[in-house]
Amino acid sequence: MIPYKHEPLTDFSNEENRQAYEQGFKVVKEYLGQEIPLIIGGERIYTEDKMENFNPSDREEMIGYVSKATQEHAEKAMQVAQETFKTWRKVNPEVRADILFRAAAIARRRKFELSALLSKEAGKPWPEADADVAEGIDFLEYYGRQMIAMKDGVPIAQRPGEDNRFNYIPLGVGVVISPWNFAFAIMAGTAVAAAVTGNTVLLKPASNTSVIAYKFVELMEQAGLPAGVINFVPGSSRDIGDYLVDHPKTRFVSFTGSREVGVRIFERAAKVQEGQIWLKRVIAEMGGKDTIVVDSDADLELAAQSIVKSAFGFSGQKCSACSRAVVVSDVYDQVLDRVTELTKELTVGNPEDYNNFMGPVIDKGSYDKILNYVEVGKEEGRLVLGGTGDDSKGYFINPTIFADLDPEARIMKEEIFGPVVAFAKAKDFDEAIDIANNTDYGLTGAVISNNRFHLEKAREDFHVGNLYFNRGCTAAVVGYQPFGGFNMSGTDSKAGGPDYLALHMQAKTVSEMH
């Protein structure tokens, strides 16, 4: 088996690749507006009540009509998953890994279709969609290899006449709850991390992006995943969210999403339900309020480029997005002016057009929430650019820059999850790091500096799970920059990292006396 290497991103300056993406749209158009079933134990179940998934760039275009799981369906899926676990847990880890490798190959062959679907269902510009699919392929390749590496456990101390073994075994039935913003990568990564380690899964994707999740479960079946290992239960979190989390047979919950929901899940999962014989494990990857710090001795062009790309890529709808720029005062105006200049060049429009850098935000709820924060920003700071939106056809918000914020301002502390960046001035580098650390989160951050001692200070004191030097604060690559945050950014797990699969297993010691 060749060593892991991340999936290369597509070069869209190449005409052939652009044509392949356009062809991807043609393939997607063949199944737009399809009815999407639940998948429980391999059985397709179509429900009367459905979610209407629309294109956030053009809400008249329906992506699919997705069946909604009820608590009865969730219960059926739980029973199927428990039964399947009895056999799946005993399948050779190398066989489980082979399924992931085959799934990666299938996804690679279909990557333009999958990316085109993300452009439609999640409003992702081509490069962002391509990166999302590439990351999903990376998770499949990386976790497959990780499982093989862990299959024989860890050597432990031995004594004459004794054979001591330390092996990892699966946990049981996992509820995997995924977000809409990395609708392929995170949904696929969290589901296969649970499955490849021998668990069975109830997958509840975000409602906005359930069609790509369905396509993924189909793809896993094509790769040979047995029925009942991943059960697809899209639906309203109001109807089945608590039910899945509270269920006494739920052994663990792997959640990626907002702080608010993550805290709710963490609290509910802590309660031992009637008939429950374990403490549920919760793996949570939550929100962020991420900062790029710019030092006085720094490449200011790099700083400006990094802020713009990290703040406005995918309309800032990333937990890793740069929503705060903290700049040392003697270079503040220069950096702010350059960021403003670069931002004016960004194109906003339907992401099906390759030339658009930014597409829409995901839905009306997000649109209204972000514009509400714009009004807050106008009270707290100086609006330098943007602050407007257009929801006549889709949910488009222009890239927005606020300046001269107090470090304690709301738009400096609360996750907006949109194309809004707030600038604050620091009197020196030490103060900049203090401001960077003043949120409840601890996900990503970046420092743009040529001062080695300042970088080393940041390495020690800038309290985020993913810290980057002299680059932007988004775009962790699986296996190279394991991803996950501190404090209210989650349970300190690191997706795409060497210890991630262990979170889905438990260690067993067996000692034989000869």
Ligand SMILES: NC(=O)c1ccc[n+]([C@@H]2O[C@H](COP(=O)([O-])OP(=O)(O)OC[C@H]3O[C@@H](n4cnc5c(N)ncnc54)[C@H](O)[C@@H]3O)[C@@H](O)[C@H]2O)c1
């Ligand atoms: N840390 C990370 O790696 C990471 C990655 C992506 C997104 N996020 C965060 O996710 C948020 C954006 O994603 P979102 O809008 O999908 O988040 P969300 O919390 O609204 O929803 C996430 C998932 O939880 C489900 N859900 C909602 N309420 C639930 C409940 N009561 N019980 C069970 N499930 C429930 C949703 O249906 C969805 O599938 C942002 O805060 C972002 O920072 C974090």
Ligand SMILES: N[C@@H](CCC=O)C(=O)O
């Ligand atoms: N892992 C992604 C962020 C995921 C959250 O939305 C990145 O590193 O930019």
